[in-house]
Amino acid sequence: SQQGEEDPQALSIQEGENATMNCSYKTSINNLQWYRQNSGRGLVHLILIRSNEREKHSGRLRVTLDTSKKSSSLLITASRAADTASYFCATVPPFNTNAGKSTFGDGTTLTVKP
Amino acid sequence: DAGVTQSPTHLIKTRGQHVTLRCSPISGHKSVSWYQQVLGQGPQFIFQYYEKEERGRGNFPDRFSARQFPNYSSELNVNALLLGDSALYLCASSPLGYEQYFGPGTRLTVT
Structure with a gap:
């Protein structure tokens, strides 16, 4: 079974929404990741985002991590039609110094309507 | 700079046949990983190679094998193909850091 599970499976929003x-x-x-x-x-x-970090930003992306709840969220602000894609989270286990054995979830399909 | 390249792009095989998929990592990257992505699901880890040695293997049967060459390119081999092997096969390279750089994938269809 997959380590990560994304929620929702599908998301449809209007351009400009988060x-x-x-x-x-x-x-x-x-x-x-x-x-x-x-x-x-x-x-x-x-x-x-590393296990000792709680929040990270990159442009219009904001990621949070709650290790106590074993959960993470990805926020895309001011969405654009070009953001339409599938988004996956992937985890790297402890003591693993590289991402080459990442475990992926099944993804969220995001549709941004113009 | 060239990214990760994979060949072929698409492949159609018959059940029972053998297939070889190829991957060239980004220059300077010594780690190559292979993933299988079935339609509608996330990628599943198959193998990781670093410095030509196997560093990890996912939950896949022995029909799947791989190797890494001195120039760090890699091959994934699948024997006795089954219909369930139809998937997108992704190769990723890494400089042994935390970020992976994925190639465009090889779409394998088994009929």
Whole structure:
């Protein structure tokens, strides 16, 4: 079974609105990462948050991490049609110094309507 | 700078056949990982190689094998193909840091 589980499975919003996606995981982590995937193509790395961090920002992206609840959220502000994609969270276990064995959830499909 | 490249882009095979997928990492990256992504699901870890040695293996049968060459490129081999092997196969390279850089994938269809 997948370590991470994204919620909701699908999200449809209007351009300009904010989009929030959540990820829950089951075991301890070294870090958690969010990726974007357009139409079944390769994944693009968005942001990494370490287990000792609570919040991180990158442009219009804001990620939070609550290790006590084993959950993370990705907020995309002022969404654009180009943000339409699937978003995945991936976890890296403790003592793993690289992301090469990431465990992914099944993703949230975001549709931003112009 | 060239990103991670994978070949072929698409592949159609028949059940029972064998397939070889290829990946070239970003220059300077010594770690290569392979993932299988079935339609509608997230990627699942298959293998990781670093410095030509296997560093991790996911929950996949022995029909799946891989290797890494001296130039850090990698091959994923799948024997005795099953219909359930139809998926997007993703390769990712890493400089042994925390970020992975994914290639565009190889779409394998088994009929």
